[in-house]
Amino acid sequence: MNSLVNIHSRNAKPVKELVAISGKGGTGKTSLVASFASLANHAVLADCDVDAADLHLLAGPHVIRSEPFTGGERATINTNFCSVCGQCQDLCRFGAIHLNGPGNMVFAATYQVDPMACEGCGVCAWFCPNQAIQLDPAINGTWSVSDTRFGPMVHARLGAGAENSGKLVSLVRTTAKQIAEERQMELVMIDGSPGIGCPVIASITGVDLALIVTEPTPSGLHDMQRVAELTRHFGIPAAVCVNKWDLNPEMSKTIEAAAQERGLTAVGRVRYDPAVTEAQIQEKTIVEYRQDGSAADIRKVWRQLRQRLSQSLSPFGVGQTLAMSPAEQVESVSIQ
Ligand code: SF4
Numbered sequence: 001m002n003s004l005v006n007i008h009s010r011n012a013k014p015v016k017e018l019v020a021i022s023g024k025g026g027t028g029k030t031s032l033v034a035s036f037a038s039l040a041n042h043a044v045l046a047d048c049d050v051d052a053a054d055l056h057l058l059a060g061p062h063v064i065r066s067e068p069f070t071g072g073e074r075a076t077i078n079t080n081f082c083s084v085c086g087q088c089q090d091l092c093r094f095g096a097i098h099l100n101g102p103g104n105m106v107f108a109a110t111y112q113v114d115p116m117a118c119e120g121c122g123v124c125a126w127f128c129p130n131q132a133i134q135l136d137p138a139i140n141g142t143w144s145v146s147d148t149r150f151g152p153m154v155h156a157r158l159g160a161g162a163e164n165s166g167k168l169v170s171l172v173r174t175t176a177k178q179i180a181e182e183r184q185m186e187l188v189m190i191d192g193s194p195g196i197g198c199p200v201i202a203s204i205t206g207v208d209l210a211l212i213v214t215e216p217t218p219s220g221l222h223d224m225q226r227v228a229e230l231t232r233h234f235g236i237p238a239a240v241c242v243n244k245w246d247l248n249p250e251m252s253k254t255i256e257a258a259a260q261e262r263g264l265t266a267v268g269r270v271r272y273d274p275a276v277t278e279a280q281i282q283e284k285t286i287v288e289y290r291q292d293g294s295a296a297d298i299r300k301v302w303r304q305l306r307q308r309l310s311q312s313l314s315p316f317g318v319g320q321t322l323a324m325s326p327a328e329q330v331e332s333v334s335i336q
């Protein structure tokens with residue numbers, strides 16, 4: 001492995017992990033993560049939304065290392081040895097084997113594995129009477145380490161229809177944490193996968209704080225409740241932020257009340273702001289683009305989150321706080 005991620009400092013500071021999650025995509029979670037990264041200026045970014053990664057669009061990474069991701073196995077048939085007995089097709093529960101392969105010396109057509117449908121269970125290889133089937137490591141995507149204007153970033157892309165996204169998420173998180181330890185950085189900021197499935201569980205397991213980002217709609221309430229249940233199940237401290245809250249103030253109140261009933265903290269609201277799109281067109285975060293509007297809301301949310309993370313540092317050092325970035329120090333002076 002590259003020394004970038006392979007060296008552990010013996011005197012490494014405790015690294016905190018903050019993850020932003022949502023019950024579904026499109027809540028503005030990634031825009032918030034990029035803004036927090038801009039404000040923090042001392043975090044390693046980890047894009048764990050590997051099925052639909054888009055943090056790179058705002059972070060503008062310069063890739064310094066990229067590797068294939070192998071997860072699971074995939075069957076292939078050596079058609080020269082296939083006697084067209086059809087056992088493999090009968091046994092494959094995933095319908096991945098079809099009589100559409102090239103002919104051999106004896107048969108006009110042979111069996112062939114559809115790599116998109118193969119789950120790598122190995123049953124066909126086990127029962128093939130001619131040992132014509134082999135299992136090879138499946139390349140399911142790529143993962144990369146990059147430099148960004150916010151700091152280092154670990155990101156990945158899962159191949160279309162590829163499985164094992166939970167394993168890839170774990171790889172991204174582990175690498176990001178190793179980089180943070182090596183560079184003496186205090187925080188890993190994770191853009192988690194949406195939903196409540198395996199990749200989300202891999203995104204949140206063991207983090208110090210989960211920020212649930214939701215929208216003021218009935219489905220936003222439902223999604224928040226599902227994700228909150230997931231964090232409760234795994235014992236993860238969680239907080240809630242309603243994005244575009246002013247589109248439905250009553251529903252925003254309902255969501256925050258439901259969050260408090262579950263013991264979650266509402267760490268602030270972010271208003272709807274057309275300037276977010278303007279900023280994205282210029283490949284900037286809203287906090288780089290504007291000071292007012294939703295940018296001011298996001299700064300408030302970030303201060304709350306930093307406070308929560310600093311409190312969670314206390315077991316490692318009484319009075320220890322998460323360091324402010326130069327931009328935050330200037331801002332805190334102007335606030336006082
Ligand atoms: S089980 Fe083996 S020999 Fe039989 S059809 Fe499948 S690949 Fe060919």
Ligand code: SF4
Binds near residue numbers: 095096118
């Ligand atoms: S490895 Fe399993 S899923 Fe893949 S083709 Fe063979 S039986 Fe089907």
